[in-house]
Amino acid sequence: MGVDKARIEAAISEILAAIGEDPNREGLGATPRRVADAYGEFFGGLGEDPLEHLRDSTPVGAHTGELVLLRDVSFRSVCEHHLLPFLGTAHIAYLPNDHVVGLGRILAVIETIAARPQLQERLTEEIAETLQEGLDPLGVLVVLDAVHGCVGARGPRQTGSSTVTMASRGTLSDPVARAEIVALIAAGS
Numbered sequence: 001m002g003v004d005k006a007r008i009e010a011a012i013s014e015i016l017a018a019i020g021e022d023p024n025r026e027g028l029g030a031t032p033r034r035v036a037d038a039y040g041e042f043f044g045g046l047g048e049d050p051l052e053h054l055r056d057s058t059p060v061g062a063h064t065g066e067l068v069l070l071r072d073v074s075f076r077s078v079c080e081h082h083l084l085p086f087l088g089t090a091h092i093a094y095l096p097n098d099h100v101v102g103l104g105r106i107l108a109v110i111e112t113i114a115a116r117p118q119l120q121e122r123l124t125e126e127i128a129e130t131l132q133e134g135l136d137p138l139g140v141l142v143v144l145d146a147v148h149g150c151v152g153a154r155g156p157r158q159t160g161s162s163t164v165t166m167a168s169r170g171t172l173s174d175p176v177a178r179a180e181i182v183a184l185i186a187a188g189s
Contacts (some may be wrong), residue, residue: 002040002047003035003036003040003043003044003045003046004037005033005037005039005040006036006100008035008036008039009032009033009035009036009171010032012031012032012035012036013032014124016028016031016151025086025125027153029030030131031089033110041115042076042077042078042085042115042124042132043078043112043115043116043117043161043183044115044173045112045113045114045115045116046115046116048115049112050108050109050112050113050126050130050134051130051134052062052134053105053106053108053109053112053134054101054105054109054130054131054134054135055101055134056101056103056105057099057100057134057135058099058101058102059098059099059101060096060098060100060116061098062098066096067092067093067094067095068093068094068095068096068100068103069091069092069181069184069185070090070091070092070093070103070106071184071185071188072089072091072188073089073090073091073092073107073110074087074088074089074090075088075089075090075110075111075114075144075146076088076114077114077115077118077120077123077146078117078118078121079117079148079149079150079182080116080117080118080119081119082149082150082154083117084149084150084153085146085149086120086146086147086148086149086150086163087146087147088120088144088145088146088162089144089145089146090110090127090141090142090143090144091142091143091144091185092106092110092127092131092141092142092143093140093141093142093172093181094135094137094140094171094172095137095138095139095140095170095171096130096137096138097136097137097138098136099135099136099137100135101134101135105189106131107145109127109130109131109134110171113126113127113130116188120144120163120165121165123144123165124142124143124165124166124167125167127142127144127167128140128141128142128167128168128169129167129169131169132169132170137169138168138171138172139168139169139170139171139172139173139177140160140166140167140168140169140170141166141168141169141172141177141178141181142166142167142168143164143165143166143182143185144164144165145161145163145164146160147161147162147163148163150186151163154185160171166178168176
């Protein structure tokens with residue numbers, strides 16, 4: 001099920017009227033449609049199962065012993081508290097057990113889960129849990145670093161701050177293993 005764009009358009013027209021604007025004035029006439037299209041993108045992950053992206057993993061036999069680390073993956077999501085965007089960088093590590101997956105599949109997992117009203121903390125946990133369930137790796141580590149529109153554009157207006165969240169599973173929950181991966185992440189910045 002996709003978003004109901006007609007309802008979003010009607011709601012945006014009502015919001016414009018509620019703030020004292022004329023939704024039909026020049027410059028605003030297409031705004032409800034534009035917002036509806038944007039919301040279709042922002043919330044397109046609501047009807048998708050992120051595990052589907054991991055169904056076609058490749059058997060590699062016995063444990064390879066090597067870490068897979070994707071650094072500096074851009075993502076965007078929308079904070080469920082204020083419906084304002086948060087933009088950030090994801091770093092994803094997993095220690096394969098007997099399957100690996102194409103790196104684009106991991107990017108699709110991030111995109112699908114981020115395309116929902118979210119909290120960064122939950123987004124981090126959901127990515128880690130999806131990778132753990134879908135790949136059955138020996139360990140998973142997810143680190144997200146994001147700038148929140150609600151923090152930068154309203155209230156405290158802290159435009160230079162970011163929020164970092166981390167979730168780990170399996171062998172990558174060990175503090176020494178996590179520290180080594182965080183050092184690898186930092187080395188790429």
